[in-house]
Amino acid sequence: MELLKKYHLLLFLFSLTNCMQAQLHFSSLQQIWEYADIHNIQIKTARINEKIAAADIKQAYGSMLPTVSLNGNYVDNIQLQSTLIPANLLNAAAPPDTYIEAAFGRRYNYNASIAAEMDIINTQDWFSVKAAKLEKEMAGINIAKTKKQLY
Secondary structure, rough: HHHHHHHHHHHHHHHHHOOOOOOOOOOOOHHHHHHHHHHHHHHHHHHHHHHHHHHHHHHHHOOOOOOOEEEEEEEEEOOOOOEEEHHHHOOOOOOOOOEEEEEEEOOEEEEEEEEOOOOOEEEEEEEHHHHHHHHHHHHHHHHHHHHHHHH
């Protein structure tokens, strides 16, 4: 009886292995090349380098854009400080050694500023854009070179 259970278990396991497949089936040579292009590590690396070069071009153009800064300030002087001033400044008839207590200033102070800045002639940025474009072109050539070396 126990031997029969083992045979049934083995039969069940063999039937499962027929359902699972570890290999891929391709119907044409073109599908093999496409699969290799998608899954090859060296080609993946070359494509990622091309994406990095494209991002470098955007960054180079971004450095040519204007910079804008905005600042704001708000002060609430809850209590204005008193200052002693000579009384003869406001009243010429006042005795010389007398002082008047006065509060100067405003309770609320607001301040805002905006500044825009752009370099009109910056050869360094122009050179960065040209270098980034050349780097992207080289990355595209590197993909073709990698495929040629692999295949």
